[in-house]
Structures are given as C-alpha cells and as structure tokens.
Amino acid sequence: MSKPKINVNENYAELRVNPEIYSKETIFAVGYVFLDKAYILLDIDKDDFVIYLYPQQKNTDLMQLSLEFCNELVNYAHYFTRSESNAEAIKAIMQRALFSAAPSLVQEAEEKEIEDLIKELEEEEEEEEREKDGNAVSFDKKEG
Amino acid sequence: MEMPFPLTKKKDSFTLKLSKELYKHDTVQKALSEDKDWVEETEASDEYYCFRLKTAEIEDVLNWMNSLIYLQKG
Numbered sequence: 342m343s344k345p346k347i348n349v350n351e352n353y354a355e356l357r358v359n360p361e362i363y364s365k366e367t368i369f370a371v372g373y374v375f376l377d378k379a380y381i382l383l384d385i386d387k388d389d390f391v392i393y394l395y396p397q398q399k400n401t402d403l404m405q406l407s408l409e410f411c412n413e414l415v416n417y418a419h420y421f422t423r424s425e426s427n428a429e430a431i432k433a434i435m436q437r438a439l440f441s442a443a444p445s446l447v448q449e450a451e452e453k454e455i456e457d458l459i460k461e462l463e464e465e466e467e468e469e470e471r472e473k474d475g476n477a478v479s480f481d482k483k484e485g
Numbered sequence: 486m487e488m489p490f491p492l493t494k495k496k497d498s499f500t501l502k503l504s505k506e507l508y509k510h511d512t513v514q515k516a517l518s519e520d521k522d523w524v525e526e527t528e529a530s531d532e533y534y535c536f537r538l539k540t541a542e543i544e545d546v547l548n549w550m551n552s553l554i555y556l557q558k559g
Binding site: 365369370372373376380381382383384385386390393395 | 490491492502503504506507508532547548550551554555557558
C-alpha cells in the first residue's frame with residue numbers, strides 16, 4: 342500500500358509527489374515561492390519526491406500550508422508545460438523583432454543556415470560512401 | 486522534536502542528508518563555502534551528500550535548507 346500523499350506531524354508536514362507528474366524544476370520553483378512561509382527540505386524515497394514543510398510561523402495550519410503547496414505545484418507544472426509548447430512561437434517572434442531592428446542580421450542568419458545545411462549534406466554523402474564501401478568489401482569476400 | 490528522515494539531531498549539532506538527485510553539486514558547494522565555519526561535509530554516499538551542522542538551533546538548520554532552495558532556483 343502506498344504511503345499517504347500528505348502527512349501532517351506535530352512539527353512538520355510531509356508531502357509525496359509523483360515525479361512523472363511534477364518535475365524537479367516545478368518543485369524547486371514552488372519551494373522558492375514558499376520560502377517566506379515555510380522551511381523546505383526535499384528528498385527522494387523510492388518512487389516519490391518527498392517535500393518536508395516546517396512552518397515559519399508558530400500557529401500555521403500545516404494541512405492548509407500543504408494544500409496550498411499542492412495548488413502551486415499544479416500552477417507551476419501548467420506554466421512549464423505551456424512555456425515548453427510555446428517556446429518555438431516565442432523564439433520566432435523574438436527573431437522577427439530582432440531582425441526588424443537589424444536587417445543585416447537576417448542575411449547573416451540565412452548564410453549560416455545554408456552553411457549548416459551544406460555541411461549536413463556533405464556528412465550524409467560521406468556516410469553513404471562509407472556504407473557503400475563497407476558493403477562492397479563484404480560482397481567481395483563472399484565472391485572470393 | 487520529531488525529525489524527518491534526512492535530518493537528525495545530535496547533542497550540539499544536526500546531521501543532514503541531501504539527495505544528489507535533487508540538489509545540484511554547484512549549489513551545495515556554494516552554500517558550503519558561505520557557511521564553512523559551521524557546516525561540514527561528512528562522508529557522502531552515491532545518493533546523498535551528508536553534512537554536520539554545528540549548531541544546537543534547529544532554526545539555523547532550517548534557514549540553511551532554505552538557502553539551498555534559494556541558490557538553486559535563483
């Protein structure tokens with residue numbers, strides 16, 4: 342039987358979260374937000390991230406604090422997921438904004454892209470040549 | 486006072502274990518360099534850093550733990 346996700350003791354609360362749902366980055370981001378409310382210790386126990394929360398104020402409701410932490414986990418997990426999916430769009434917008442300020446950069450970027458493509462094609466051709474030579478040797482050996 | 490697993494109290498000090506999978510090496514080294522007069526790295530394992538914090542006050546330890554979060558995120 343798995344351990345309870347939130348366990349409140351006399352002095353601290355223990356939260357267990359699934360690392361397949363919440364990344365380390367998310368947990369640290371939420372921890373950072375909670376630095377003025379709680380003392381935070383992080384650990385890993387088998388399949389769970391474990392978050393220990395000590396209250397900074399004496400009369401803090403630890404269950405309430407834990408639930409707020411959980412809500413922020415959802416908030417930041419959503420934020421990071423959205424950021425990742427929007428990354429390409431943001432990059433394109435930034436490039437457009439940058440290039441409009443300095444048009445010569447467009448030409449430089451295009452030349453660089455062409456150079457990279459040519460290099461990639463050359464590497465592919467070399468790879469094919471090597472494979473052909475490799476097949477020819479094994480064919481000759483069979484014939485011989 | 487009840488302590489979670491990674492933190493144990495000795496007579497005038499605390500022992501703290503931090504998972505290497507969670508806390509970055511750079512962060513830990515930076516925190517150590519800032520507090521080397523009272524935080525000492527002891528024998529680590531493959532999975533954990535281990536520290537001896539030479540203080541009797543749990544608050545000092547808790548603040549140090551938070552400083553790691555701050556350093557790693559900031």
